[in-house]
Amino acid sequence: MLKIGLTGGIASGKSAAAEVFAGLGVPVIDADVIARERVAPGSEALAEIVCAFGPEMLTPAGELDRPRLRRRVFADAEARARLEAILHPRIREALLARLETLDAPYVVLVIPLLVEAGWQDLVDRVLVIDAPEALQRERLMRRDGLSAAEAEAMLAAQADRATRCAAADDRVVNDGSLDDLRADIEKLHGHYLALAGAGRTGPSAR
Incomplete structure (x- = not known):
């Protein structure tokens, strides 16, 4: 394929x-869609993000405040690298797994x-x-x-x-x-x- x-x-x-x-x-396999799935409430990735960036990255409903996090990481290269270290391995693994299901x-x-x-x-x-x-x-x-x-x-x-x-x-x-x-x-x-x-x-x- x-x-x-x-x-x-x-x-x-x-x-x-x-x-x-x-x-x-x-x-079509979209890495951004996978990223959103991986940071759903209760996920391991979301817990790591909160640990790295603080509880203020959550909305009152307990979801990731994506606009707030985006502003944070685009203003700070080190913060962006921390976020990528949390998400990229998970996204890559999911991409490969989904490829295996396609024909x-x-x-x-x-x-x-x-x-x-x-x-x-x-x-x-x-x-x-x-x-x-x-x-x-x-x-x-x-x-x-x-x-x-x-x-x-x-x-x-x-x-x-x-x-x-x-x-x-x-x-x-x-x-x-x-x-x-x-x-x-x-x-x-x-x-x-x-x-x-x-x-x-x-x-x-x-």
Whole structure:
């Protein structure tokens, strides 16, 4: 089974691209979804996060206060490393386990920090959903209600655009409409089906 690692900077359009793949019948495994499952109330990971960052990271209902934790770790590289040490091994283990349950020509693994975590070994090809940083910043501020400084800190915490694109086997520039993105993904879908049928990864489509 051909494994496609879908990644990209924050607010680049990874989720929208993944939805197009899913709509085409492609199995999609999302690392962010797994992360949310792993920090459910009563989980071992949530207990470790509270131990590392304090009870203020919980909502009154006992759930992880994701916006508060996000602000904390994006402002502090050491805190971010502590959080990743708690979550990344669990996420990787779950990704591998779910791959074992699938039978399809190819699968898409949505891994936002694929490049930063060095998880290229999990996939056969890396698909980067790319966008100009100014557009990412604008989307992030609009989507999450962040200040320019907060958005900039989140962008700075990830691999820069050039580093991410250098790791790509395939790249989609998502700076247009949803229909433009859908057309690009549909083109790649045909390419990936051909590669899966040939049993090889072949040259990049773009």
